[in-house]
Amino acid sequence: MNTPTELYIDGKWTPAKSGGTFEVEDPATGQVLVSVADGGVADAEDAIRAAASAQPEWGRTAPRARSEILRRAYEMILERTEELASLMTAEMGKPLVEARGEVAYGAEFFRWFAEEAVRIGGDHTTTGDGSNRIVVTKEPVGPCVLVTPWNFPLAMGTRKIGPAVAAGCTMVFKPAEQTPLTALALGQILDEAGLPPGVLNIVTTTDPGAVVGHWLAGGIARKLSFTGSTEVGKLLLAQAATNVMRTSMELGGNAPFIVCADADVDRAVAGAMVAKLRNMGEACTAANRFYVHHTIAAEFARKLADAMAAATLGPLIDDAGRSKVQRLVTDAVSRGAQAITGGVTPAGPGYFYPPTVLVEVDRGSELLRTEIFGPVAAILTFDDDDAALAAANDTEWGLVGYLFTQDIDRAMRFSELLEVGMVGLNTGLVSNPAAPFGGVKQSGLGREGGRVGIDEFLEYKYLAIPRQI
Numbered sequence: 001m002n003t004p005t006e007l008y009i010d011g012k013w014t015p016a017k018s019g020g021t022f023e024v025e026d027p028a029t030g031q032v033l034v035s036v037a038d039g040g041v042a043d044a045e046d047a048i049r050a051a052a053s054a055q056p057e058w059g060r061t062a063p064r065a066r067s068e069i070l071r072r073a074y075e076m077i078l079e080r081t082e083e084l085a086s087l088m089t090a091e092m093g094k095p096l097v098e099a100r101g102e103v104a105y106g107a108e109f110f111r112w113f114a115e116e117a118v119r120i121g122g123d124h125t126t127t128g129d130g131s132n133r134i135v136v137t138k139e140p141v142g143p144c145v146l147v148t149p150w151n152f153p154l155a156m157g158t159r160k161i162g163p164a165v166a167a168g169c170t171m172v173f174k175p176a177e178q179t180p181l182t183a184l185a186l187g188q189i190l191d192e193a194g195l196p197p198g199v200l201n202i203v204t205t206t207d208p209g210a211v212v213g214h215w216l217a218g219g220i221a222r223k224l225s226f227t228g229s230t231e232v233g234k235l236l237l238a239q240a241a242t243n244v245m246r247t248s249m250e251l252g253g254n255a256p257f258i259v260c261a262d263a264d265v266d267r268a269v270a271g272a273m274v275a276k277l278r279n280m281g282e283a284c285t286a287a288n289r290f291y292v293h294h295t296i297a298a299e300f301a302r303k304l305a306d307a308m309a310a311a312t313l314g315p316l317i318d319d320a321g322r323s324k325v326q327r328l329v330t331d332a333v334s335r336g337a338q339a340i341t342g343g344v345t346p347a348g349p350g351y352f353y354p355p356t357v358l359v360e361v362d363r364g365s366e367l368l369r370t371e372i373f374g375p376v377a378a379i380l381t382f383d384d385d386d387a388a389l390a391a392a393n394d395t396e397w398g399l400v401g402y403l404f405t406q407d408i409d410r411a412m413r414f415s416e417l418l419e420v421g422m423v424g425l426n427t428g429l430v431s432n433p434a435a436p437f438g439g440v441k442q443s444g445l446g447r448e449g450g451r452v453g454i455d456e457f458l459e460y461k462y463l464a465i466p467r468q469i
């Protein structure tokens with residue numbers, strides 16, 4: 001696969017107007033892989049203009065035509081699994097086996113939304129007094145701004161592009177500066193799959209504030225779909241408010257992982273391996289705080305440390321990401337935590353950090369209030385369910401919570417009382433294209449995937465018709 005390195009605007013590959021480029025680095029070696037176009041405001045303007053002029057015709061395209069483009073792109077992604085997986089490993093650092101997993105997961109959003117495109121539907125009812133018919137239709141919201149993070153370079157793109165294409169929206173897409181190549185490869189696939197010019201436009205840039213700010217201020221885009229940190233999400237929400245845009249915000253997390261006294265400890269350890277080590281812990285869904293019943297805490301910690309120490313991990317994304325993880329571990333240790341495995345930044349090239357398990361973690365430690373985004377498990381103990389629930393909910397975030405118990409009543413009570421958008425019950429993985437993914441509190445607004453995912457890209461229109469019978 002010959003990965004493009006230029007901007008994709010109105011169906012054409014084009015250099016940045018300034019002629020500028022920026023380097024993409026391999027986090028395993030610190031070496032430069034390639035340079036890509038560094039788009040600016042002038043390119044952003046071309047992109048949104050292309051999206052605006054493509055919108056009317058694209059919005060009228062037959063649902064089956066949109067569906068079949070997505071279906072073809074799904075097949076093409078799977079055919080190119082090895083190339084896409086290698087690209088992600090090169091620019092993001094995840095091990096090849098995880099990158100292949102992301103290709104399958106990311107492609108599935110296109111298959112899912114190919115199936116949703118032809119089932120958008122509507123509603124037909126009558127007013128309560130019988131005087132009017134109510135006909136409800138759904139229309140594409142209009143040109144969308146898509147902004148994605150670096151941690152799942154393919155899946156975060158397909159999770160937004162899939163429903164936008166299915167709904168009949170055009171797009172301007174700004175991927176993370178650390179991982180532009182996978183996004184450009186995705187643009188190439190959609191182009192080959194028959195997506196018309198202007199429907200998807202991709203601007204890579206080192207100045208996201210200027211490019212995205214231009215789109216949000218311009219008044220043409222009608223919707224913002226953002227995945228990234230809560231901090232940047234709040235900034236963009238404020239900007240989107242200027243033009244009263246629709247927004248979907250998938251923001252940060254601080255997931256609790258609760259292991260009750262009656263849990264199957266081996267199953268909990270297996271779940272923790274996924275919830276903690278998937279993507280080296282660089283996931284919004286990563287278990288950030290472990291609360292384990294005091295009667296099984298020592299056994300759980302020992303087994304988890306053994307399993308984590310034997311795991312194969314890739315590097316963290318960059319020097320800043322790794323320094324943050326080390327700073328959080330150092331803070332916890334200075335407050336009395338013990339690292340029973342890991343805890344020290346290794347020498348050598350690349351941004352590797354060892355799997356780390358901390359016990360005796362003080363409740364004032366900063367890593368309980370910050371997304372660690374690294375392979376560090378901080379274990380605390382609890383004595384009764386209410387204490388575990390109070391600790392789990394003591395955060396401004398609410399994306400996901402993990403619960404390990406074999407007691408159905410306890411499982412239902414915790415699921416209802418955890419302040420989160422998703423609960424993993426005896427599992428460490430909740431992400432699936434068929435499920436409504438999203439959070440409450442400061443973890444975001446809206447849902448991606450599932451039956452409701454396409455609604456984020458549709459407006460309801462209601463037609464009132466008097467009944468004269």
Ligand code: NAD
Pocket residue numbers: 147148149150151152156174175176177208209210212213227228229230232233235236249250251252253283284285371399443444
């Ligand atoms: P980030 O917020 O730094 O960046 C996300 C995107 O926003 C990138 O494309 C970046 O270029 C862009 N951006 C940064 N500053 C901007 C600005 N001023 N204006 C416009 N755009 C700007 O996040 P990140 O470091 O790339 O990703 C990690 C974060 O993403 C974590 O907080 C993680 O929890 C979150 N995340 C959430 C989900 C979810 O579904 N809830 C999924 C994956 C990642």
